[in-house]
Amino acid sequence: MYEQATIPVENPQQFEAVKSAIDAAFSSAKVESFLKSLQSAKLRIREFEQVLTAGKLGPSIAAEYARLGNGDQGMIREHYLSMLEKVDIALRGKYLKVYAYY
Secondary structure, X not given: OOOOOOXXXXXXXXXXXXXXXXXXXXXXXXXXXXXXXXXXXXXXXXXXXXXXXXXXOOOOHXXXXXXXXXXXXXXXXHHHHHHHHOOOHHHHHHOHHHHOOO
């Protein structure tokens, strides 16, 4: 069975700040407003850096992310991508343009 390797976090404080912002955006209470803000800004959900620089995860999160090392940034991107796949199918259908690959 496949088991993902555990990579130690270099900067736990900034890592946790960015991870918490992602978790908050994808919480059941806020996910629809997050998707709506992406749709109104004409952003695709899988374009993490564009979502980040547009301030959709919070005004200071892009700066926190930039201070992370490459390994931590990779783990954050992976966490973000795993969270967007956990969004309810009905919401994903409602915001199809945000989720579309084209």
